[in-house]
Amino acid sequence: MLKIAVSACLLGEPIRYDKTGQRDRFITDKLGKYATFVPFCPEHLAFGTPRETIRIVLENEHKKVITVFSKNDVTEAMNEAVEHELRKIQSEPICGIILKSKSPSCGLGSTKYYSGAMSEGKKDGLFAFTCKEHFEDFPIEEEARLIDPWLRENFVMQVFAYHDAMMLRQNIKTMQELVSFHTAYKFLLQSKHEANYRFLGKIVANHAKKSLKETTEAYIALFKQTIAHKGSIGKTVNVLQHMVGFFKKELSSGEKQALHLQIEEFRDEIIPLIAVMSTIEFLAQKYEIHYLLGQKFLNPYPKDLALRSTIQEGK
Ligand code: SF4
Incomplete structure (x- = not known):
């Protein structure tokens, strides 16, 4: 059976910031007949669940991860978690990666970036960006695009x-x-x-x-x-x-x-x-x-x- 790395929340794991999941039936019910999944969740690893929401803020072109309400800089913890989850999926013989759209970690071109309180447009989330860097010519998509x-x-x-x-x-x-x-x-x-x-x-x-x-x-x-x-x-x-x-x-x-x-x-x-x-x-x-x-x-x-x-x- 082939293996696909998937954002854990898409498998229904209650791992999002508010302790909910967001099961995607195409992934779990259809692809699940032919694939086993390697779940990952850098945010759960870094901050546990439930947790405060975060956003990516650009400062002099550097990406900083800031908690939305308490305004703490949690960039280092996030980067460590991203590295850890990357190593985890690299150690498996995966044939694809499916990411959760819009998340600061997992969005693939759908993550909002900020400069102060101003929106800076949409780019890749931190984990999605790292995956693209390390997996060349590799099947990577986010679940929202897979509706097409x-x-x-x-x-x-x-x-x-x-x-x-x-x-x-x-x-x-x-x-x-x-x-x-x-x-x-x-x-x-x-x-x-x-x-x-x-x-x-x-x-x-x-x-x-x-x-x-x-x-x-x-x-x-x-x-x-x-x-x-x-x-x-x-x-x-x-x-x-x-x-x-x-x-x-x-x-x-x-x-x-x-x-x-x-x-x-x-x-x-x-x-x-x-x-x-x-x-x-x-x-x-x-x-x-x-x-x-x-x-x-x-x-x-x-x-x-x-x-x-x-x-x-x-x-
Ligand atoms: S989108 Fe990514 S970081 Fe957010 S809950 Fe899902 S797996 Fe975790």
């Missing part, structure tokens, strides 16, 4: 692909396994970044005859970068057309027409991606196109997460 079907689909796809890459690194024994991995990810990688996909192909071809370890490390580094790109309707349509091109000789003219119509309807945001995918999968099964059936792009994560079932999952 497009961001949710991109995030979950990235988490599962990241997990696959971790498993590959852990278990790989032959170059052929790397080739098979790249083959299965062909269309998904193309839907993210065509040029990177081609470069990954060159790494796998390994004309320089590098060792398996060196080749795998180079591959995984660029793979992570590639899956961190967001998909788009345009790129997805491109990939769908590529897939159809793969078996168009086998299709009857009626099937071809129906499939092209579905792709157009997906592009025009009339039908969701899952409708086109189901047709492609059905036809690939009918004509026994195993290459397509093995594509991660068709099933990048468990089907019952149903992330491709809304019209808005593409942009």
Whole structure:
């Protein structure tokens, strides 16, 4: 089972300043079927629960953490707690981080900063900022952004692909396994970044005859970068057309027409991606196109997460 680090309050732990939690059902009930969670809460660690609320105040561009009512400077305690929670999640084989929006610690671009009593706009909370610094090309999101079907689909796809890459690194024994991995990810990688996909192909071809370890490390580094790109309707349509091109000789003219119509309807945001995918999968099964059936792009994560079932999952 894959592991995801999550702000403890989103798991329902009564750990917020007022001793409440803020359970997020998508995380606990849907992702929870496929992931175990590593909870963190820097504020509870630093100040206990319940506690006075804090805010981030900018002083000469330095971030200070100040309690809202008693006006105490608690920056040092907070920084220590952030470091501690960072080490905790770094010690686990996590494949993603989900943060609680708007919190001075956990907000991802949604945390209010102040200069005196004046608002200085919204930026990353202290823990979110530290996570972004230490986890490069890593799936990181906050729960409020995951309400958006497009961001949710991109995030979950990235988490599962990241997990696959971790498993590959852990278990790989032959170059052929790397080739098979790249083959299965062909269309998904193309839907993210065509040029990177081609470069990954060159790494796998390994004309320089590098060792398996060196080749795998180079591959995984660029793979992570590639899956961190967001998909788009345009790129997805491109990939769908590529897939159809793969078996168009086998299709009857009626099937071809129906499939092209579905792709157009997906592009025009009339039908969701899952409708086109189901047709492609059905036809690939009918004509026994195993290459397509093995594509991660068709099933990048468990089907019952149903992330491709809304019209808005593409942009
Ligand atoms: S938002 Fe972060 S710091 Fe605040 S209660 Fe939740 S986990 Fe703790």
